[in-house]
Amino acid sequence: MTSASPTLEVIRPGDDRYERVRHVYSATGSPAAVVQPRDARQVPEALAFARAQKAPIAIRSGGHGISSIATNDGGTVVDLSRLNRVEHLHGRRVRIGPGARWGEVARALHPLGLALSSGDSGDVGVGGLATSGGLGLLGRAHGLTIDHLVAAEIVTADGTQHRVSAQEDPELFWALRGAGANFGIVTAFEFDAVPTPDVAHASLTFLPPELSGFLEQWGLTLEAAPREVSAFLYIAGSAVHATIVYARADTTAASAALDPFAALPGLVGAQAQLVPYPEVPVATGAPHSGQQQLARTRTGLAVHLDRETSRRIADLVRSVDMVQIRSAGGAINDLPAEATAYAHRHQNFSVTAVAAGPARALLDAAWRPVHERMDGMYLSFESDHTPAGVVEAFPEPTLGRLRALKAHWDPDRVFTQNFDLSAPGIDPARTRASD
Ligand SMILES: Cc1cc2nc3c(=O)[nH]c(=O)nc-3n(C[C@H](O)[C@H](O)[C@H](O)COP(=O)(O)OP(=O)(O)OC[C@H]3O[C@@H](n4cnc5c(N)ncnc54)[C@H](O)[C@@H]3O)c2cc1C
Known part of the structure; x- marks a missing residue:
């Protein structure tokens, strides 16, 4: 020892x-x-x-x-919590340690007039999110977090340090942007952040008279919205809460873009204001005590919230504690599927079911009908690992390319904790929906 x-x-x-x-x-x-x-x-x-x-x-x-x-x-x-520096290098280029939290990043970049889309929680760490994707509230406007990564430093299984970018070890750089946890420990990320003045931030609450129809209309409204709009829905019981961000400080354009959402049925509360971006990713700073240890999740990506998908999600809501629907699409889909190891560049929504109490026993059965309508998976929202899940997260030809890289960079299978590409039983012909 x-x-x-x-x-x-x-x-x-x-x-x-x-x-x-x-x-x-x-x-x-x-x-x-x-x-x-x-x-x-x-x-x-x-x-x-x-x-x-x-x-x-x-x-x-x-x-x-x-x-x-x-x-x-x-x-x-x-x-890696001590590796938490956020440094301005030059222009839009910033260097961020994996131990920083996204709330801290937003606060550090704001005085520079810059922001990086990350997600809805400011407590989430840079290392986990920036190695898997980053589906955030500026996503339709700016793309995924990983789409702004220009270089990273990583310690691979053999203990060697590498700088990766489009010019240096480009295959490993490709793999890091979606499957990073399989390849080593990232010790620094360099991003080109995006000039971001204040943004319009709206909170809407609905008690829809009929959830299935509401979801279908929500999907159509979001897909028709300008790409400055990103929106997350949180549905628990009969209450639907929406967080919507318009990515520019233009109140006229923002209210025109938000009006169709406020016109959806069952609106019972609404507020909207221009805010500095650091007010968007909510940070509690709460110490970790396993506070969400009972929660289990199932997740998938959807191209549209069509009538049948919406009907099935409405049924799912009755069996679980919460369903979250995050917007994808927009600038996220500007890149081709092969640009990064995160290969899901045609879907418009991420759908996640959360069960924390007795509903956990029903989660798989309740999720199955929705799962049949899903097209791929963003691994960061899935709490359970199966070989079929790896296939959904990394569809071919991404999976084959990643598995070859995994065999090269991690032959002893040191980094297997997060959707292990070297797990036995991975069969590209089988997904959970086909099982
Ligand atoms: C409340 C909440 C809200 C969320 N909202 C969003 C959202 O809106 N959008 C979104 O995209 N995601 C969201 N997520 C998911 C989040 O992106 C992932 O859970 C992410 O992995 C968390 O990063 P972390 O550094 O805090 O995780 P950690 O728990 O520290 O790490 C998780 C795993 O990531 C890998 N990892 C971590 N650091 C490194 C590193 N430096 N190098 C290589 N691998 C590493 C390891 O496998 C590790 O086990 C949310 C999660 C929570 C809990």
């Missing part, structure tokens, strides 16, 4: 700091050691330490994983 050098911070049970670092948002844990590299140069040592323990390894940035749980019982956690 390798011991850590005197300078590598290792937190073990019994240490005063242990309670603060053992858990994550979606799980409690009791790791034997949490190693906290001070900077990127210490990450190879942290990885070597973790590998030498011959026990489970978790890579943690913000600790908000759903598709991969960044803690374990009896293993090692490589905790």
Whole structure:
């Protein structure tokens, strides 16, 4: 068993700091050691330490994983929270550590007049989201978070450090943008951020008289909206809450774009205002105690919320605790499917079912009819891993290309925690819908 050098911070049970670092948002844990590299140069040592323990390894940035749980019982956690700098390099170019949270990133970029679309939560970490996609509230206007990545630094399984970009190891750079967790530990991301003055931010609440018809109209309204509009729906019981962002500080254009949404049936509450973008990704800063440990999710992508899909989602709402429908499309679909390892460039919606209580027992049965209407999956919203799920997240020819890269860069299968491309039983001919 390798011991850590005197300078590598290792937190073990019994240490005063242990309670603060053992858990994550979606799980409690009791790791034997949490190693906290001070900077990127210490990450190879942290990885070597973790590998030498011959026990489970978790890579943690913000600790908000759903598709991969960044803690374990009896293993090692490589905790990157100290690699959290947000630096302005020049022009629109920024360099961000994986341990920064998206709320902090928004606040740091705002004085520069810049923003990066990430998601609805400011507590989510940069490392997990920027290696898988980033479906955010500026998404239809600006694309996915990974679409703004111009270079990254990564420590691969053999402990070597690489800078990757379109010019340097371009295949690995391609793989990082969607399947990054399979290839190593990203220690820095360089993005070209987008000039973003204030944005219009609307919160609408509906009690729709008939949910299925409402969803169909919501889908049509969103697809017809200008691409400055991105919108997320949260449906629980009979209440539908919408968060809508118009990505420019133009109140006339924003209200014209928002009016069709406010005209949908059952509106009971509405507010809209121009806000600085940092007010969009909501951050609580709450310490991690496994607060969402009971939640299980199923997720998929949809091209349209057509009548049949909407009917099935309305049925699903009756069986689970929440359904979330996030907009995709717009600038996200400007790139071809082969541009990044995230290959879903024709869908307009992400649909996620959340079950946290007794509904967990019903989740698979309730999800199945909706799943049959789905076309691909964004892995970051799925709480359970199956070989068929890997096929949905990475459709061919992406999957074959990724699996060849995985065999090259991670032959010992060190990084298997997040939709493992080397898992046995992956059959490109089978998805969960065909099982
Ligand atoms: C409340 C909430 C809201 C969310 N909203 C959105 C949203 O609107 N849009 C969206 O796109 N996603 C959203 N997500 C999903 C989120 O993007 C993923 O869960 C993401 O993995 C979290 O990143 P993290 O760094 O906090 O995760 P962590 O728990 O730290 O890591 C999760 C996994 O990512 C991998 N990983 C983390 N850091 C690195 C790294 N540096 N290098 C390589 N692999 C790494 C590891 O496999 C790790 O186990 C949301 C999640 C939550 C909990």
